[in-house]
Amino acid sequence: MTETSEAPQPQAGLEPGAEAGRVLKVALLGGGTVGSQVARILLDDAEALAARAGARLELVGIAVRNVDAPRDVELPRGLYTTDAEGLVDSADLVIELMGGMEPARTHILAALRRGASVVTGNKALLAQDGATLFDEADANGAELNFEAAVAGAIPIIRPIRESLSGDRITRVLGIVNGTTNFILDAMDTTGAQFADVLAEAQRLGYAEADPTADVEGLDAAAKAAILASLAFHTRVSLDDVRCEGITKVSAADIAAAQDAGLTIKLLAIAELVPLEAAGGPGGDLDGAAAVPREGVSVRVHPTLLPRTHPLAAVRGAYNAVFIEAENAGSLMFYGAGAGGAPTASAIMGDVVTTARRLLAGSPGRTGTATRTLPLVGPEAVTTSYSIGLEVADQPGVLARVAAVFAEHGVSIETMRQRIDGAEPAVEGAGRPEGRRAELRFVTHRASEAALAATVADIKNLDVVESVTSVLRAEGV
Ligand code: NDP
Ligand code: HSE
Numbered sequence: 001m002t003e004t005s006e007a008p009q010p011q012a013g014l015e016p017g018a019e020a021g022r023v024l025k026v027a028l029l030g031g032g033t034v035g036s037q038v039a040r041i042l043l044d045d046a047e048a049l050a051a052r053a054g055a056r057l058e059l060v061g062i063a064v065r066n067v068d069a070p071r072d073v074e075l076p077r078g079l080y081t082t083d084a085e086g087l088v089d090s091a092d093l094v095i096e097l098m099g100g101m102e103p104a105r106t107h108i109l110a111a112l113r114r115g116a117s118v119v120t121g122n123k124a125l126l127a128q129d130g131a132t133l134f135d136e137a138d139a140n141g142a143e144l145n146f147e148a149a150v151a152g153a154i155p156i157i158r159p160i161r162e163s164l165s166g167d168r169i170t171r172v173l174g175i176v177n178g179t180t181n182f183i184l185d186a187m188d189t190t191g192a193q194f195a196d197v198l199a200e201a202q203r204l205g206y207a208e209a210d211p212t213a214d215v216e217g218l219d220a221a222a223k224a225a226i227l228a229s230l231a232f233h234t235r236v237s238l239d240d241v242r243c244e245g246i247t248k249v250s251a252a253d254i255a256a257a258q259d260a261g262l263t264i265k266l267l268a269i270a271e272l273v274p275l276e277a278a279g280g281p282g283g284d285l286d287g288a289a290a291v292p293r294e295g296v297s298v299r300v301h302p303t304l305l306p307r308t309h310p311l312a313a314v315r316g317a318y319n320a321v322f323i324e325a326e327n328a329g330s331l332m333f334y335g336a337g338a339g340g341a342p343t344a345s346a347i348m349g350d351v352v353t354t355a356r357r358l359l360a361g362s363p364g365r366t367g368t369a370t371r372t373l374p375l376v377g378p379e380a381v382t383t384s385y386s387i388g389l390e391v392a393d394q395p396g397v398l399a400r401v402a403a404v405f406a407e408h409g410v411s412i413e414t415m416r417q418r419i420d421g422a423e424p425a426v427e428g429a430g431r432p433e434g435r436r437a438e439l440r441f442v443t444h445r446a447s448e449a450a451l452a453a454t455v456a457d458i459k460n461l462d463v464v465e466s467v468t469s470v471l472r473a474e475g476v
Helices: 033-044 046-053 084-089 104-113 123-139 157-163 178-190 194-204 218-232 251-259 340-360 397-407 448-459
Strands: 022-029 056-063 093-096 117-120 169-175 262-274 294-306 318-325 329-336 382-392 412-419 436-443 464-473
Touching: 022 033, 022 084, 022 104, 022 340, 033 046, 033 056, 033 340, 046 056, 046 340, 056 084, 084 104, 093 104, 093 340, 104 117, 104 123, 117 123, 117 340, 123 218, 157 218, 169 218, 178 194, 178 251, 178 262, 178 318, 218 262, 218 294, 251 262, 251 382, 251 464, 382 397, 382 448, 397 412, 397 436, 397 448, 436 464, 448 464
Parallel strands: 022 056, 022 093, 093 117, 294 464
Antiparallel strands: 169 262, 169 318, 262 294, 318 329, 382 436, 382 464, 412 436
């Protein structure tokens, strides 16, 4: 923190700190979609921000790859530099919006080692190597804040870390990827196939030219790891998240879901799971017990939800996070999950909060992992499933399929049948040879292992032509 040699004239609305000429030097790493909006707000709203932070936030430079590149937001050219290292060395507060692993990681660590606080929106880096960054922040009494890393503009990190820190969160369900929600919503509305809607989403600029991270669920998985770490006070990294994207969701799956009063959403799910037998890795550092009684399951997959569930109402590219906590009950946070200005709003909230704490000389605690809970695999989780089959339309087929469910202890909740082809040409005549039926089963909660064994045996029945889909369901 620096004191200006010439104290600025006192301005209406400024808090005492800002009146006294306090200045925080802010370095911005990245001047792209989000960084350019952050710079705009820092420059355009300087007075209001100073009043709220208690110090003038001086933007000392913007590190980019190419200082001459055309920019959407008009900013003073002299701010741009390729010397990110030099900027970091001169700053009280560093905003990292380059994205990716390197050099973002190196710059963040360098800032934290100097005792400078960092604000970032880099979910990929946090999900893969957050532990190293948090340890460095704690070791140097610096802050590392990251509200923008999950669900863009939606305040969700601070509510979990602060507002709900006196409660016990048991479950988090999130629509945390706008691209996939846009695609699934469009499939639901138009009946179109995934590939056609993806092409349209790319044309409209919702989906990237390379949509892999979004449609394969990797972006949501990074956010799921961050949410799970915060909600359950344990460390969860990207590798711990079981992830399935939306590329296999078909128009037929969507239509069948609609028929059953359901919708399909790509959900990030993080939940506490009771461990049947005490044991396994890790220990509960919060209490006296050395052996954890519960574990954490974190997964991302297309999920069937009742159309009456609050998350079913999240349309287009919007995001929402639904939290279940022991005392608060159910809470939902909703809003824009991406975009330059919305994400910059979350970054600026962190910047002002961090500045206030820097001025007060009391950085908040960055590391949130107070215990080590075991990560549990799918075998410890029970879910309802929807299974689609194409079968021969013959007497006894349903009974044979139902018998396989029963053998594996998987209980059927509902079954729907759709017959392909024309009705018999002559009333009373038998079904034409070769006719097929589509069966859709929804099960009661069953383990992944029981479900996998059921599906494997169903596939081996001679009357089953194919298993067309297996989808997990929540709240049905
Ligand atoms: P962009 O790709 O639009 O911008 C990245 C910026 O970083 C560019 O200005 C680029 O310079 C600069 N940069 C990249 N690599 C280097 C490097 N090696 N040296 C110097 N400068 C570099 O990214 P976004 O603004 O979209 O995203 C930034 C971060 O925010 C990411 O971590 C992203 O995950 C996160 N985020 C983004 C959201 C969004 O809606 N876009 C939503 C939530 C989080 P140049 O301009 O010269 O190429
Ligand atoms: N690609 C992300 C999405 C935005 O579609 O939601 C940044 O997290």
